[in-house]
Structures are given as C-alpha cells and as structure tokens.
Amino acid sequence: MKVVANSNTAIYSVDAMGRRITTTVNGGTPTNLYYSNQWQVLEEQVNSAMTAQYVWSPMYVDALVERDSGGQRLYAQQDANWNVTAVVGFNVNVWQVMERYAYDPYGKPSIYDPSWNNRTSSLFSWVYLHQGGRFDPTSGLYNFRNRDLSPTLGRWMEQDPAGYAAGDNNLYGDEGEAPTDTVDPYGTEGVNRVLQQLQREDELLALSQAERAQKQYERNLIRAQRLHLQQDEVGSYVVNALGSLLMPSTFPRLQGSTPDETARIMTRLQNQGIYDPLLNPFAGPEARERALAQKLPGIVGDVAFLSLNVFAAEGTITRLGGLELFAPPSVPTGAFSGGYVGRALTQAEVDAITAEFRAAGGVVDQSVEAEAYLQLRGAGGLTLNDKTILLPANPTRTAVFEELIHAGQFSRGATIEAGSGGVLRFEAEAAETLIRNRNTLQLPRDEVRQVIDNLRRIRGELQTIGLPQ
Amino acid sequence: MTGTISDKLVALVVEVTDVGELFGTSVFKDRIGLDVRVVQGSLAIGKKVFLSRPGEQEELEIVGIEMLRNPRDPNVVRILCSKPKRLTIASGTVEGWVITE
Numbered sequence: 001m002k003v004v005a006n007s008n009t010a011i012y013s014v015d016a017m018g019r020r021i022t023t024t025v026n027g028g029t030p031t032n033l034y035y036s037n038q039w040q041v042l043e044e045q046v047n048s049a050m051t052a053q054y055v056w057s058p059m060y061v062d063a064l065v066e067r068d069s070g071g072q073r074l075y076a077q078q079d080a081n082w083n084v085t086a087v088v089g090f091n092v093n094v095w096q097v098m099e100r101y102a103y104d105p106y107g108k109p110s111i112y113d114p115s116w117n118n119r120t121s122s123l124f125s126w127v128y129l130h131q132g133g134r135f136d137p138t139s140g141l142y143n144f145r146n147r148d149l150s151p152t153l154g155r156w157m158e159q160d161p162a163g164y165a166a167g168d169n170n171l172y173g174d175e176g177e178a179p180t181d182t183v184d185p186y187g188t189e190g191v192n193r194v195l196q197q198l199q200r201e202d203e204l205l206a207l208s209q210a211e212r213a214q215k216q217y218e219r220n221l222i223r224a225q226r227l228h229l230q231q232d233e234v235g236s237y238v239v240n241a242l243g244s245l246l247m248p249s250t251f252p253r254l255q256g257s258t259p260d261e262t263a264r265i266m267t268r269l270q271n272q273g274i275y276d277p278l279l280n281p282f283a284g285p286e287a288r289e290r291a292l293a294q295k296l297p298g299i300v301g302d303v304a305f306l307s308l309n310v311f312a313a314e315g316t317i318t319r320l321g322g323l324e325l326f327a328p329p330s331v332p333t334g335a336f337s338g339g340y341v342g343r344a345l346t347q348a349e350v351d352a353i354t355a356e357f358r359a360a361g362g363v364v365d366q367s368v369e370a371e372a373y374l375q376l377r378g379a380g381g382l383t384l385n386d387k388t389i390l391l392p393a394n395p396t397r398t399a400v401f402e403e404l405i406h407a408g409q410f411s412r413g414a415t416i417e418a419g420s421g422g423v424l425r426f427e428a429e430a431a432e433t434l435i436r437n438r439n440t441l442q443l444p445r446d447e448v449r450q451v452i453d454n455l456r457r458i459r460g461e462l463q464t465i466g467l468p469q
Numbered sequence: 470m471t472g473t474i475s476d477k478l479v480a481l482v483v484e485v486t487d488v489g490e491l492f493g494t495s496v497f498k499d500r501i502g503l504d505v506r507v508v509q510g511s512l513a514i515g516k517k518v519f520l521s522r523p524g525e526q527e528e529l530e531i532v533g534i535e536m537l538r539n540p541r542d543p544n545v546v547r548i549l550c551s552k553p554k555r556l557t558i559a560s561g562t563v564e565g566w567v568i569t570e
Binding site: 363365367369370372373377379382383384385386388390403406409410413414415416417418419420421422423424426427430458461465 | 488491492493494495496497507508509510511512513514532533534535536537538539543544545546549
C-alpha cells in the first residue's frame with residue numbers, strides 16, 4: 001500500500017491479519033513493527049535493531065504506559081478519552097513534561113513544548129496521540145487497526161468492515177459523529193465511553209457485591225481466627241480502650257462460636273454498614289492510633305464488633321449507624337450460625353423463586369425488622385411454619401431454597417420429638433436435598449460447598465449427641 | 470392396674486424473647502419466642518399448649534418453630550406462640566416455666 005502526501009511517499013506492507021508490519025518513508029530503511037495479540041505495537045525495529053519499545057496498560061487497549069527509545073523513557077499521560085496529552089521524561093535530573101499535545105474533536109493534533117509554545121513536529125517522533133491511536137506523520141492519518149482515520153476530514157478512509165452494523169447508512173462516519181466521548185480502537189465499532197464506563201461500573205458493582213462479600217469474609221476469617229487466638233489480648237485491649245463500659249465477664253459470650261461463624265456475622269454486619277474493621281464506633285481516634293501503633297490493624301474494628309455484640313446483648317445500645325439494633329436481654333452464642341456467603345439475589349430473582357410459595361398463601365417477610373431478627377439469630381433465612389419464611393433483603397439463592405425446603409417439611413407435618421436433636425434432622429434433610437438438586441436449582445458451586453460443610457457439621461453434632469446421622 | 474406411657478408434650482422453657490415487642494412490624498407481631506427443651510412428646514405447628522408454672526397457666530398456640538439449629542444445645546428449639554394475654558413472663562433466661570399439652 002502506497003501513500004503520497006505533500007511530496008512524501010510512504011509504503012506500507014501488511015500481514016495476513018491486516019496488521020501494518022513495515023513502513024518505508026521516501027525509499028528509506030523500512031521500520032518493522034511487532035505486535036501483541038491485542039494489535040498493540042510492542043516494538044519497532046530498523047535493520048533488525050530495536051528502535052522503540054512500548055508498554056501498554058491492561059486498563060484499555062490503547063492505554064499506553066511508556067515508550068523506551070534511544071535510551072530515553074517517556075511516560076504517556078492520557079485523558080479520559082485516552083488522548084495523549086503529554087509525555088513525561090527524565091531531564092536535568094528531574095522527571096518533567098517533555099512535550100504536550102492538544103486536538104480538535106476528530107483528533108487533528110497540535111504539538112507544544114512544555115510551556116505551550118507551538119512545535120511544528122514532535123521532537124521525540126511521538127506517534128501515539130488521539131485516543132491513543134498511532135499517527136502516521138506522512139499520511140496524516142491515524143491507524144486504528146482495521147481502518148485509518150483522517151483527522152482533517154473527520155471520517156474514516158475505508159468503509160466500515162462491520163458494514164451497516166453501526167445502524168446508519170454512513171460507512172465512513174467516525175464514532176457516531178461524537179468523537180469527544182466515544183472511542184473506536186478497532187475502527188469497527190464506536191463505543192460511547194460514557195455509557196461504557198457506566199456499564200462497566202454497573203458490572204463492577206454487580207460483581208463486587210459477591211466478590212466483596214467473599215473477600216470481606218476471607219479477611220474477616222483471618223481476623224476472627226486472630227480474635228479467637230488472641231482473645232485474652234483483645235479482652236485486655238478492650239478493657240483498656242473502653243474502660244468501665246465493658247465488663248470482662250461478658251467475653252465468654254464469644255467462646256462458643258467458631259472463627260468461621262464469627263467471620264460470617266462480621267461480614268453481614270460489614271455489609272450492613274454496622275461493622276468496619278477500621279472504624280470503631282465506640283473508641284475514639286486516640287484508641288485507634290494506639291491500636292495502629294501496636295501494629296494490630298483492624299483490631300479496633302474488631303473491638304467494635306465484640307463491643308457491639310456485648311452491648312446489644314446487654315441492651316445498652318439499641319441504635320447504631322442509623323440502624324436499629326434489636327436485642328433481647330441476652331444473645332446466645334448460637335446466634336453465630338447459618339447463612340451462606342454468595343451472590344446476593346435481586347428482589348426480582350427472590351420473587352421469581354418464591355412465586356409459587358406466595359401464590360399458595362405463603363408469606364416471605366423481608367422487612368427491616370425481619371432482617372434485624374435474622375442478624376440477631378445469625379441466620380441467612382429462617383422458616384417458622386409452612387406459610388412463613390424470613391429472608392434478608394438480598395439473600396443467596398441457596399438460602400431461599402433452603403427455607404422453601406423447610407416450609408415443605410412443615411407442610412408434611414414436621415414435628416420436633418423429645419430427644420431427637422431438635423431441628424438437626426430437618427437441617428440435615430434440607431442440606432441433602434440442596435446438594436442432591438444443586439443442578440436443578442442452579443445453586444452456585446461455592447454455595448454448594450458451604451452446604452456440604454454445613455451438612456458435615458450437622459452430622460457431627462448428631463454423632464456427638466448419640467443420634468444416627 | 471394399668472400403666473400408660475404418655476406422649477403428651479412436656480417442655481421446659483429456658484429462655485423467653487418478646488419478639489412481638491422487639492419486631493412488632495414483622496411476622497412476629499403479637500408473638501412470643503420461647504426457647505424450650507422438649508422432655509417428652511413433640512412440638513408441632515398448631516398444637517394448643519399450656520404455658521404454666523405453679524399457680525399460673527394460660528393456653529397458647531404454637532404458631533411457629535424456628536428451623537435453626539442451636540449449637541449450644543441442639544435439643545433446645547425456639548418456638549413462637551401467641552402472646553399470653555394474662556400471664557406476665559419476663560424476657561431472658563427463666564426457670565420454672567413449662568409447656569404442656
């Protein structure tokens with residue numbers, strides 16, 4: 001492919017995939033380009049010698065980190081639309097702006113020195129400019145992989161390889177004629193950056209709910225293990241930090257729970273905004289500093305967690321962080337049980353799963369008070385009879401199905417016999433049903449694993465009290 | 470003489486929670502939570518029982534049984550009953566109260 005412009009001639013050759021692999025200007029020595037699988041230039045060579053290397057960010061396909069060339073490293077600065085606005089290099093013993101760039105909407109570049117004085121061309125042969133695209137000084141075109149963009153014409157030089165997929169009849173139109181908030185790194189599909197960012201954030205939020213819960217749980221598990229291991233230390237610290245507010249005798253309340261169970265309730269409280277490992281609602285900044293100074297990061301929040309349970313149990317607090325805390329005169333240690341960590345269902349998903357149950361006259365209570373009660377009981381859901389289920393606002397899929405199974409047990413006449421281990425048998429039966437029907441119920445694998453662990457615990461308890469498992 | 474083995478419910482109340490008071494806008498309205506240890510017989514939804522202690526008694530209905538195991542003592546189960554109208558029973562750990570059929 002040959003381009004003649006302003007008495008300069010550039011000849012390009014492309015490989016079978018359409019990647020421009022050599023550029024020869026005015027009959028000179030060809031520059032060879034080597035690409036990543038993302039069609040990013042990684043290296044330029046002339047006469048088999050490296051002349052430039054590029055490092056790209058995983059953030060975006062045309063997000064450039066830096067270029068090494070001729071012993072000089074230049075870091076690219078890009079704006080929100082990935083336009084390179086400046087390059088920063090090491091000069092006179094200090095990192096500083098070496099060159100600046102500005103553009104019209106379609107990417108026609110203007111080049112400036114660090115003090116915004118015009119330059120006719122780049123002193124650094126810098127070619128990555130508008131939206132991170134590779135600018136060819138000879139042709140005056142940007143190469144965005146599948147097509148070349150003319151910043152002066154404000155249009156592509158080739159027809160859209162995607163045909164009429166853009167939804168209009170202009171096969172040369174650039175980014176829906178909205179290049180200031182749209183990018184098209186492949187020359188095939190303008191993507192509205194603002195919308196894309198919103199979508200990404202939505203996805204991130206959706207993902208992060210589950211991921212965050214899992215990460216919080218993992219961190220809380222470590223924290224809970226430390227709490228259990230260092231209970232004396234924590235107890236002493238609490239007494240010091242909270243003084244007469246706390247009775248040391250209240251600490252045995254936690255001793256019946258396992259770190260796993262503690263971590264679960266910590267995570268739930270964290271998601272409710274009640275518990276924050278770095279924020280102690282009881283102790284002041286001084287205590288926090290002291291904790292940090294003692295290299296016990298998070299311990300102050302853990303103190304708050306302990307305190308919350310203790311104070312709620314004692315009835316000395318009823319409200320925290322805008323949430324009402326409902327506590328009976330004592331919180332049994334058994335409250336730390338039940339509930340699954342997993343993806344939180346949307347209300348629509350909960351409604352869909354429970355539709356049949358509700359249509360048959362069942363009540364699914366997801367009120368604030370129902371959730372508060374569940375927190376108090378340490379449960380991810382609770383069944384009271386064949387017609388009444390309590391669920392948190394965003395339960396896991398497994399929790400919803402478990403409660404529906406329990407409601408079914410009641411409708412078949414479940415009774416609790418003397419010496420039968422309370423509800424253990426029904427819990428075991430529900431867990432077995434969940435595991436057996438995990439595919440039909442589309443239960444997430446990580447939640448199924450928790451059901452299996454739960455079943456093991458239940459069988460262990462049945463064995464402990466001498467009942468058949 | 471004929472001996473009989475009764476299967477009538479006898480359960481000791483170990484803890485009381487006034488869930489109707491604490492969570493009155495939920496399904497717990499007008500309910501009381503009783504943590505009971507079943508000594509004899511069985512708990513079932515809809516069963517009419519007497520909550521009593523020496524000199525006091527009132528008939529209640531079991532309207533709910535929490536399907537939640539109690540790791541402290543699996544034989545202790547929380548039941549929900551209609552709230553007593555005449556009896557006064559303090560929340561918290563209790564002794565002397567029984568549930569009978």
